[in-house]
Amino acid sequence: MGVFWRKGYDGTSCEDLLAAMGLNSGSMYASFGDKKTLYDKAFDLYCETMFSKGLAVLDGTGSPLENVRALVECIGENLLSSDCKGCFVGNTLIEFAAENKGVAETARRVMQRLQDAFEQKLSEASSTGELSSELNPKEIAAFLVSTAQGLNVMARAGAGKETIHAIIKTTLSMLR
Numbered sequence: 001m002g003v004f005w006r007k008g009y010d011g012t013s014c015e016d017l018l019a020a021m022g023l024n025s026g027s028m029y030a031s032f033g034d035k036k037t038l039y040d041k042a043f044d045l046y047c048e049t050m051f052s053k054g055l056a057v058l059d060g061t062g063s064p065l066e067n068v069r070a071l072v073e074c075i076g077e078n079l080l081s082s083d084c085k086g087c088f089v090g091n092t093l094i095e096f097a098a099e100n101k102g103v104a105e106t107a108r109r110v111m112q113r114l115q116d117a118f119e120q121k122l123s124e125a126s127s128t129g130e131l132s133s134e135l136n137p138k139e140i141a142a143f144l145v146s147t148a149q150g151l152n153v154m155a156r157a158g159a160g161k162e163t164i165h166a167i168i169k170t171t172l173s174m175l176r
Helices: 002-011 014-021 025-032 035-057 064-080 088-095 103-127 137-156 161-174
Strands: none
Touching: 002 014, 002 035, 002 088, 014 025, 014 035, 025 035, 035 064, 035 088, 035 103, 064 103, 064 137, 064 161, 088 103, 088 137, 103 137, 137 161
16 A cells, blocks of 8 residues: 555556565465556555544544644644655546546545535534634535645645645634
């Protein structure tokens, strides 16, 4: 998963995979089939583990808006970590954008799931008066997903800590 996450499908060689898994090519193909099938399985594992952990932040102990803020901050901090690989979902969407099935469709559903989860929490925050009634939860949710993916690209392009923190600060300032 880590190799595909860091290098993408096209950037990952079979040698990279064999070294990461400690297998020979015969064992890899017997266990996982071809490279694309292995990528799909790695992506599914990411969605079940890493991405699900992110969504769990939205169900934290804070108020709905506090949990939204916490997830936005978490996304920024993850992108600033020393071993930043970006967002595997966003990276997959970029790499397989033209594909209308398989891993690209899974990535689209996962991205929509994030947007729906943001919208749900923002709607809860709006109904309790925690979020300004001037803000549309559906529109803000789309903006937050877009911002997260923009941060992914910025981090992968080498944006510094100050830039990422400034984007997070600006994004959070909207959530009033």
